[in-house]
Amino acid sequence: MVVTKNCNMNEYQKLLVDNKEWAEEMVGKDPDYFNRLLHIQTPSFLWIGCSDSRVPADKITGTQPGEIFVHRNIANLVINDDVNLFSVLDYAVNQLKVKHVIICGHYGCGGIQAAMSNRDYNYVLNMWLRNIKDVYRLYREELDNIPNEEKRLNMLVELNVKEQVMHLAKTSVIQRAWKNEQRPYLHGWVYSLENGLIKPVFEMNPGAHIDPLYIYDDL
Ligand SMILES: [Zn+2]
Numbered sequence: 001m002v003v004t005k006n007c008n009m010n011e012y013q014k015l016l017v018d019n020k021e022w023a024e025e026m027v028g029k030d031p032d033y034f035n036r037l038l039h040i041q042t043p044s045f046l047w048i049g050c051s052d053s054r055v056p057a058d059k060i061t062g063t064q065p066g067e068i069f070v071h072r073n074i075a076n077l078v079i080n081d082d083v084n085l086f087s088v089l090d091y092a093v094n095q096l097k098v099k100h101v102i103i104c105g106h107y108g109c110g111g112i113q114a115a116m117s118n119r120d121y122n123y124v125l126n127m128w129l130r131n132i133k134d135v136y137r138l139y140r141e142e143l144d145n146i147p148n149e150e151k152r153l154n155m156l157v158e159l160n161v162k163e164q165v166m167h168l169a170k171t172s173v174i175q176r177a178w179k180n181e182q183r184p185y186l187h188g189w190v191y192s193l194e195n196g197l198i199k200p201v202f203e204m205n206p207g208a209h210i211d212p213l214y215i216y217d218d219l
Contacts, residue, residue: 037065097183
């Protein structure tokens with residue numbers, strides 16, 4: 001069915017019209033499509049990505065509904081007291097039993113760039129971006145040696161992904177699953193807005209070495 005679009009239509013109304021078109025198209029191609037999806041929610045992957053609208057997890061990985069569990073925030077951070085992220089992580093690891101957790105950043109990330117500046121973004125954003133500044137401080141020598149600003153930004157994007165993967169490994173949620181079920185594998189990836197390709201930059205397999213300070217031995 002062709003839905004006539006009015007040029008003066010509100011932007012949000014266009015979303016609803018497009019949704020209707022999409023649903024009809026899917027049923028047209030496969031009459032059982034939605035009925036089948038109702039009964040499957042067994043993704044193998046948890047994706048923790050940036051909220052940036054240009055990095056849609058399913059599109060860039062060619063995954064279908066039901067295949068990837070997604071959490072997104074500014075600059076794909078794993079913050080210790082983020083109840084939202086940890087609820088998603090707990091559910092994905094302990095209920096959905098995902099085999100892989102992927103942290104995916106992207107080159108040219110605005111959140112990372114903002115954290116590298118000295119600009120005041122007001123209280124809440126400053127608080128969030130502080131976590132990225134802490135990553136910079138850890139790698140200050142390596143980063144300060146890169147004279148080109150864009151290259152320095154992209155190196156921090158990679159290092160940030162690595163740090164966030166290590167943050168996951170520091171949690172009892174991950175360590176318990178590693179110990180009892182030898183999963184999930186942790187992956188740090190970076191997506192390029194320029195060519196649409198993902199570069200793996202870091203990974204940790206179940207039981208990988210972490211600083212002993214963070215190991216729970218009574219899981
Ligand atoms: Zn971003």
